[in-house]
Amino acid sequence: MGENIHNGGQGQDPKDSGTVGERAVSRREFIRLAGLAGATLTLAGGLGGILAACGNEPTTATTAATAGSTTTAVTVGGTTTSVAAGGYKTLNDLFGPGGPEAGQGISWKHGLNTAVTGTSAPIGDHQTAGVKVAIKAIADAGGPNIELFINDHKGGDVNSSVNGVRRLITQEGIQTLTTSWSGCSIALFPLLEENKLMTYWSGGANPAVINAPYVWSTMEFFAIGPCPGSLAYLAKTYPNAKRLALIGASDAGVDALDKVAPEVWPQVSSGGTIVATEKVDPGTTNFQAIVARVKASKPDVIWTNVYGQSQGFCIKAVRLAGIAAPMMHIDFDVTAVPETAGSTLDQDNFYACDAYEVENPNPFNKIFAEQHRAMFNADSEYFSANTYESTMILWTCMRRVLASGTTNITGEALQKAMLDPSADHWSLFGGTADKPGVMTFSADHTVSKPMGIFKLSQQGVGEKLATIYGNSTKIDPA
């Protein structure tokens, strides 16, 4: 088990070349230097990333207790495991015993395409942690020996993503991949199809994943999924709110601003209107002009899909401008955003997503939280939870392929195993103290996961306020 990092397939270092006399810089030289400076921004900077997940209430596992026994047979996803009395205590209780049928003895190479550097490095750090915890847990549970290879896409840079993943495939020989961010993941599709590389899109997934060969979203579409339910929650909680302002990233999830919100808000708010729609580039930190425009529109409530570190800048700028309207978010970096937004986070901020609760008593989550704490001496969080989950999905599918009687674990076989014999997989989200949550995949490569509305504060994600469902305005109690 090891970790290897590739720098996104970047080109050679620039060479010192040319001479310029010691004199005032000419316009031509200025333009040349400005171009070099622009290349610097591309080389050294990174722009924000994306995350998303939400889903409908999933189907539940079936449980059958054998009379007189001290174990309970539980079937999730076609895999029947025997759970000792007292419930799920270990990964083997959830996924089945270790050994050859679990992939023990198999050496596997798994890639992770994430932001190691750039402004979104904190997200990448969490995502990497999730995979590392999962890899160790799988090995300890009698599963395969998975070696991790990391590519740095610098927060969504397409070139870094494509070149880097190509190197992982051709030079490192990765057999599966977890990817994140939107545009730089979509850019991989031809490469993934060409190599039949089973890929789990565990951050920033959007409708491009529908029926994309070998690419499966393990999270609901960024912003689009939680948008209807979160707007419905705002309308219900603030019944006098009619004026909605939208602030959003101009890349992923923009359909939530352009299509979903304009359609849903008038319905749920009984005739409300959208008074402002402001879009920002990923990685934006200066919101002054935007905030002034939003303030001028006098909103009652604000919905935003600004993500990553930009979210903290946005929240702070809005509140310092004297805008008191409640804000609904669909993304939240538990480390970066509170550090930037500070106490302004305490002022009527809500979060709609499959918000990860480290204290969720879901047995699968309890196991993960303990493993994460043991490895990193820190609480697990949303981004690491998603990549841990997707790595467990990989293990589940490997087990299913082996159970079918073959040891030839190919991309096609893994893809088939996502739904066969069942589309259900264990989830860290939702669930109860007795039973893990369940996520359900669809044939079009999308997923449904438990989702909710949560209160945000400087301490992070707080109390769950309501249950919502992907692409639905239905609201249920927490």
Added chain:
Amino acid sequence: MANLSAGFVAQLLVYGIFLGTTYAAMAVSFGLIYSTTRTFHLAHSITYALSAYVMVKVVAAGAPVIVGALVGLVAAMLFGLALEYVIYRPLRVRGVKTAGIFLASLGVVVAGQALLQIIFGPYPLAIPRVPLHSIQWGPVAVSNMQLISLGVLLVSMVALWVFVNKSKTGHSITALRTNPDLASGVGIPVARIRGLVFALGSAIAAVVAFFDAGVYQANPNMGLAPVLFGFVGVFLGGVGSLFGAALGGFILGFVIVMSGLFAAQGLGIIISFLVMIAVLIFKPDGLISERSS
């Protein structure tokens, strides 16, 4: 187009003044170094970020905010000096020209950002215990730190201008800027003056970085955008003129914000650069040429 109410316009005006002043300060800090030493000091962005991190750590260790700010300022000056003595001067002595020195500076940027992330971690860090609250004046809201930054940056820039234009050492800086060979010939300590301008320019950048990290956060990449806007401001306002650099930087920041009157934020940057191009077409030396200054 947003509703053009008086309150909206006033709010944008206020924000434009704040951002314009910030970019003016960055243009002055970059311009002082560039015009005097002809060094395209892109690594100024690392000075900016490093000073912010030092401030964060010192205050987090228990020191008062003002002490942290001063320590960060000193750290910036020392780092700027170190870059001049360790990197730029040896290259100059070996005959490396402007482009080569720029590439060395670029290398410092790339390595510096990575090093900052390794040392301080990938997570943003804010200067703790910075008092921050909103002040409402009718339809206009500002933060106390925005007001303080406006005063401090203006005083800093004026103080620098007075020093450069009224003091003996300042005249040496001017002499070096206008004619390095003659300055050396008349006995001006060129190496020491170069070091001084790096230190002074770094100090101004540290002041800007304090308000950036105090209100928001410190992160390894935080310095690149301010320095680039400062660089553009220098050429817009006029190389060789501190007042010109300040004017160029201010116009850049002001236009970026004021374009919010009729355009989305993303277009604001485009508009500001179009303004710059238009100015340079008609006034290639910038708004204030060295001759006129």
